[in-house]
Amino acid sequence: MVEFTLWDILRNLLLAARWTVGLSLVAFIGGGLVGFALLIARLTPSRGARRLVSFYVQLFQGTPLLIQLFLAYFGLALFGIQTSAWTAAALALTAYTSAFLSEIWFGCVASVPRGQWEAARSLALTFGEQLRHVILPQALNIAIPPTVGFLVQVIKGTALASVIGFVELTKAGGMITNATFRPFTVYAAVALIYFALCYPISLTARALERTLHAAHR
Amino acid sequence: MIRTVVNLDFGTILVDWRMLAKGVAWTLGLTAVSATGGLALGVGCAWARIHGPAWLKAVTGAYVELFRNTPFIVQLFFIFFGLPAAGFRLSPEAASILAMVINLGAYATEIIRAGIEATPRGQVEAALSLALSRMQIFFHVVLPPALRKIWPALVSQIIIVMLGSSVCGQISTEELSFAANLIQSRNFRAFEAFIVAALIYLALSIGLRRLLNWLGPRFLFGD
Amino acid sequence: MQVSRRSFSIGFAAVLSVFAAAEATGQTALDGIVRNKVARIAIPTDFPPYGFVGSDMQPQGLDIDMARLIAGKLGATVELIPVTTANRIPYLQTKKADLVISTLGKNPDREKVIDFTVAYSPFFIGVFASKATELKGPDALAGKSVAVTRGSVDDTELTKVAPASVEIRRFEDNNATISAFVAGQTQAVATSAQVAAAMITKNPQLGAEYKFLLKDSPNFVGVGKGEDALRAKLNEIILAAKADGTLEALSRKWLGRSTGDLPE
Numbered sequence: 001m002v003e004f005t006l007w008d009i010l011r012n013l014l015l016a017a018r019w020t021v022g023l024s025l026v027a028f029i030g031g032g033l034v035g036f037a038l039l040i041a042r043l044t045p046s047r048g049a050r051r052l053v054s055f056y057v058q059l060f061q062g063t064p065l066l067i068q069l070f071l072a073y074f075g076l077a078l079f080g081i082q083t084s085a086w087t088a089a090a091l092a093l094t095a096y097t098s099a100f101l102s103e104i105w106f107g108c109v110a111s112v113p114r115g116q117w118e119a120a121r122s123l124a125l126t127f128g129e130q131l132r133h134v135i136l137p138q139a140l141n142i143a144i145p146p147t148v149g150f151l152v153q154v155i156k157g158t159a160l161a162s163v164i165g166f167v168e169l170t171k172a173g174g175m176i177t178n179a180t181f182r183p184f185t186v187y188a189a190v191a192l193i194y195f196a197l198c199y200p201i202s203l204t205a206r207a208l209e210r211t212l213h214a215a216h217r
Numbered sequence: 218m219i220r221t222v223v224n225l226d227f228g229t230i231l232v233d234w235r236m237l238a239k240g241v242a243w244t245l246g247l248t249a250v251s252a253t254g255g256l257a258l259g260v261g262c263a264w265a266r267i268h269g270p271a272w273l274k275a276v277t278g279a280y281v282e283l284f285r286n287t288p289f290i291v292q293l294f295f296i297f298f299g300l301p302a303a304g305f306r307l308s309p310e311a312a313s314i315l316a317m318v319i320n321l322g323a324y325a326t327e328i329i330r331a332g333i334e335a336t337p338r339g340q341v342e343a344a345l346s347l348a349l350s351r352m353q354i355f356f357h358v359v360l361p362p363a364l365r366k367i368w369p370a371l372v373s374q375i376i377i378v379m380l381g382s383s384v385c386g387q388i389s390t391e392e393l394s395f396a397a398n399l400i401q402s403r404n405f406r407a408f409e410a411f412i413v414a415a416l417i418y419l420a421l422s423i424g425l426r427r428l429l430n431w432l433g434p435r436f437l438f439g440d
Numbered sequence: 441m442q443v444s445r446r447s448f449s450i451g452f453a454a455v456l457s458v459f460a461a462a463e464a465t466g467q468t469a470l471d472g473i474v475r476n477k478v479a480r481i482a483i484p485t486d487f488p489p490y491g492f493v494g495s496d497m498q499p500q501g502l503d504i505d506m507a508r509l510i511a512g513k514l515g516a517t518v519e520l521i522p523v524t525t526a527n528r529i530p531y532l533q534t535k536k537a538d539l540v541i542s543t544l545g546k547n548p549d550r551e552k553v554i555d556f557t558v559a560y561s562p563f564f565i566g567v568f569a570s571k572a573t574e575l576k577g578p579d580a581l582a583g584k585s586v587a588v589t590r591g592s593v594d595d596t597e598l599t600k601v602a603p604a605s606v607e608i609r610r611f612e613d614n615n616a617t618i619s620a621f622v623a624g625q626t627q628a629v630a631t632s633a634q635v636a637a638a639m640i641t642k643n644p645q646l647g648a649e650y651k652f653l654l655k656d657s658p659n660f661v662g663v664g665k666g667e668d669a670l671r672a673k674l675n676e677i678i679l680a681a682k683a684d685g686t687l688e689a690l691s692r693k694w695l696g697r698s699t700g701d702l703p704e
Contacts, residue, residue: 008495015497062376062422063415064383066394071415074407074527077534078225084536152286159288163387163612165522167497170291175493178486178615181622181642183298191287191295198286298616301623309609309625387616389587389609398526399610402591405553407530 004180010189016172017193023168024155026090031097031154032147038102043109043131053102060099066160068092073164089161097154104150108143109135145212149205152198159194169193230409233400240396241417247310247392248379248425251317255378256371258318259325264355266330277326284323290384292316297388313385313392321378328370332363361438368438372429376422383418393417469538469663470670479511482523482537486614488638489694490543490561490659491522502561502694503541503659509686510541510661513677524613526591529554532664539674540662543632545593545655554665557674559658559702560681561691565594567651568621568636569628575651581606587626589617597654598630622646630654634695658702679704 004012042053060068072092076083083091112135120134162171173190177183230237262277269277284292297312307315336359344358364371386395397414401407473479483503484491491501499520511518521537528544531537532554543563546556567586569575575584578601586602588595590610602608609626611617618639621629629636633650640648661678663671681687682702691699 004495012495012497058423059419062380062419064380064394064418066383067397067411067415067418070411071408074530074534075411077536078408082535156286156288159290160384162290165524165527167522170288170294172497173291173294174613174615175485175497177298177619179488179493179495181619181639182302183294183619183623184300184302187291187295187299191283191291194287194291195283199282202282202286297625298619298623301625306624387612389611389616389620395610398612399590401530402526402595403549405529405533405549407527407533 004176006185009176009180009182009186012176013169013172013186013189013193016167017169017197019166019168020155020158020194021197023086023089023093023158023161023166024151027093027097027158028151028154030090030094031101034094034098035101035105038098039105039109040131042102042106044127057099057103060096061103065092065096065157066163068096069160069164085161085164085166088164089158089166093154093157093161096157097150100150100153101147104146105139105143108139108146111142112138141212141215145205145209148201148208152201152205155198155201156194225409226406227409227413229404229406230400230413233396236396236400237393237413237417240391240393241421243390243392243395244379244382244421247313247317247382247385247390248375250314251321251378251382252375254314254318255321255325255375258322259329260360262322262326263329263333266326267333268351268355281323281326284320285327289316289320289381290387292320293384293388309385309388309390312388313382313390316385317378317382320381321374324374325371328367328374329363332367333359335366336363364433364438368430368433372426372433375429376425379425380418380422468669469535469667470673473514473516473538473670477516478519479507479514479516480519480521480536480538481507481511482521482528482531482540482542483507484525484542484614485522486524487543487632487635489634490632502690503543505690505694506560506661507541509681509690510539510674510677514673525589526612528662529591532662535664538663539670541659542662543659544662545657546660547593547596549596550662554662555667555671556660556662557671558678558704559660560678560687561659562695562697562700562702563657563659564633565597565630565654565657566633566636567598567628567630567654568640568648569651571647571649573627573651575628577652578602581628583607584628585609585626586628586630587611587617587620588630589614593655593657594630594632597657601654621648 038053038056041049044050069089069092073083073085073088076088116134116138117130120130125133158168159170161168162174165171167175169190173186177186180186262281265273265277293312293316296307296316297309300306340358340362341354344354349358382392383394385392386398389395393414397410401410483499484501485493485499487501487503489501491499491503494500499522504520507520508518521531523531523537523540523542528540528542529550532540544556545563567575567581573584574580582603582605585607586598587609588598588611590612595610598608609620611620614631614635617629617631618635620626622639622643628651636648636650640646661674663674678687687702688699691697
């Protein structure tokens with residue numbers, strides 16, 4: 001059998017963590033773009049679009065990410081769409097992220113006082129102009145801290161991609177555990193690497209929030 | 218062009234309804250126990266973070282940050298596979314509950330603390346003038362309005378924890394996603410099994426939100 | 441890919457059928473392999489010595505050598521796809537892999553959904569526990585907890601013979617099953633004799649030993665249902681490797697024993 005030194009364990013976990021970071025970035029950026037489109041659809045006067053977006057958000061917030069991953073992986077293939085573990089994980093996490101981000105952002109837009117919409121309308125701006133020049137700039141300020149905070153949820157969410165066989169940090173931990181029989185060391189190291197990734201982001205989100213509150217006082 | 222036929226057969230999943238029902242029971246049971254435990258832990262730690270001595274503040278702070286910044290599945294694996302090496306062994310069910318309580322506790326601490334800090338000081342001062350003890354003030358004056366304020370956030374967090382319990386199937390706890398997985402490993406109907414599981418989870422999360430929105434005002438912070 | 445007809449009916453047995461036209465390119469798995477010169481082969485990474493990772497995280501083992509051998513004979517390069525016991529068959533069903541070489545045993549349930557070649561390596565499933573645990577046969581398992589990998593032949597056989605009072609603990613993959621037993625989470629484990637041997641060597645403190653045989657269940661290569669051209673080609677390759685002693689050498693190299701009589 002192969003022998004793993006502590007350095008071998010750490011080195012392999014860090015190498016696998018690159019995939020965790022990559023998957024997180026893809027899901028966060030993809031989810032941000034889709035989430036923004038959903039937000040706009042939800043702000044339009046069309047009742048149908050609003051309902052559809054609410055349904056989408058409800059669906060992804062009301063079912064486990066684990067099941068969404070299984071469905072993206074094995075479900076899509078049944079309909080002839082071939083996906084690797086990487087694409088399936090990226091797709092499922094993007095959809096999941098977009099649902100949460102659009103909900104967060106909708107809350108931020110809703111917190112812009114109604115009077116702002118009315119004022120913008122009274123200036124005879126179109127819907128697009130109202131959003132672009134009046135509402136979104138104000139909502140953006142409020143939206144940044146929770147958005148950065150949600151990145152932590154995305155990073156942690158990628159750990160579930162391990163169950164469809166995508167070799168990221170958690171999966172690598174399982175494989176190394178089986179080769180070394182040192183689960184305590186391996187999972188403690190896995191947890192520490194996640195912590196090292198997430199904690200600075202959490203701190204940043206909190207600092208941003210404090211600045212925002214200070215500015216509003 | 219060759220035509221392939223994909224038949225989706227939900228009947229083969231629903232035949233195993235007993236297994237699914239057992240899975241639902243476990244999911245709800247795990248959620249109920251961990252919601253109660255997690256809330257209690259959250260209240261305790263929130264108190265500690267505001268009123269506790271410096272060392273207790275540091276300990277609870279470290280706990281909250283550690284568990285909010287690592288994935289639930291890793292916490293679960295560490296408890297189930299890692300801790301026995303340190304002489305601490307738990308059954309899959311006990312490990313699942315412990316992981317869920319600790320995880321919810323970390324989030325609940327921060328949510329409840331935010332609620333308490335948003336409570337006007339004037340109320341506490343008024344209570345102090347009534348010669349109530351610190352404990353009495355905390356539980357009767359400070360906590361109820363704080364809980365009322367943050368109840369929707371807590372309800373969302375409890376639902377996230379319920380959905381997260383799907384991961385407990387990975388360590389052989391027989392909750393809903395375990396049932397779906399077991400069924401599909403026997404009849405090879407993966408897609409149908411997960412669709413059925415997803416729909417049940419959706420119904421559970423809608424139902425649980427309604428239930429908690431009803432329960433909270435009646436029993437926790439009487440409106 | 442287009443969906444040309446959909447029907448939906450809901451009843452006790454709700455059946456939704458999608459008649460999808462397969463891609464005009466790649467009618468059969470064999471055509472695909474020959475055209476792309478790539479064979480997508482599902483292999484285990486949680487199953488020493490059949491498939492496991494070294495300190496460079498690259499898969500190695502009997503099944504990986506077998507995959508390289510077969511891809512070579514097919515004139516293709518090999519694309520190794522790591523799978524777990526529970527998801528091997530969905531990989532074939534959903535055409536994510538052309539063939540599965542992953543300690544796959546044959547049973548009637550599986551034969552309904554995929555096809556098998558002739559056998560290529562031996563596999564014995566047994567129950568293992570500490571020396572202190574008295575276990576003469578399946579009946580002695582009563583009241584004990586046993587770890588097993590969900591959806592494996594081990595699971596099927598154990599479920600078949602175990603008395604009702606056995607607490608069967610099913611895990612997602614072999615990693616988790618072995619880890620659970622090593623961590624002392626269960627009193628016994630049902631798995632392959634070779635996997636158990638590796639586990640026992642690495643963990644002498646367990647004092648674990650072989651208790652009884654569940655099944656002699658040789659490994660077969662799995663292909664998608666109806667992939668007859670590929671299956672015929674693979675049988676040809678496997679039988680030739682058997683005749684020239686390659687299979688025997690593989691078995692000796694990784695398992696330290698002869699292949700014995702492999703069913704054809």
